[in-house]
Amino acid sequence: MAGCTSRFCGSERGYKGRGHGGGLIQRATDIAIRRGCHNIWLDTSNRSAKAFYDHLGFTSFAEL
Template structure:
């Protein structure tokens, strides 16, 4: 069998799934099913339009917060704290032992630390001249 490298100019959802399939099989053989479930906690205005919120997923006993966004004009009203608190409630209900997320140095590291998250990793020069922080918060200890 001949195998070649191919850089996709416009990768598709099918390409992504083809890459994930053997990884998913291996992971499940080693750690069991991930039981991945999405999490969406939305901020809606009076007209019902989604204007921010929290987006993530739970799997392998942790809830990953992929995005958390509160519009600039609404900051300082504890909406971010409420979003994290609701994510923690969902995580506990799903049997997760913690939450994890990442944030850039110019974003909200201090906010997350005030909520009990701790840094477990740092990526220097992402973007160049700055840092990206990886934080976690255990719920079982």
């Protein structure tokens, strides 16, 4: 199985709310699917980022 790793993904405050973050996640998801990846794991301690990922349809499987 192919592996995909991204260490950091974020956007500057001035770009928030313009669809750039969603576009980045969609592009990364498309690439991962083409490479045969079946799962995407996100890790964040930022509540705003968690809300953003939830909005995109990701679900939590664990919280610390």
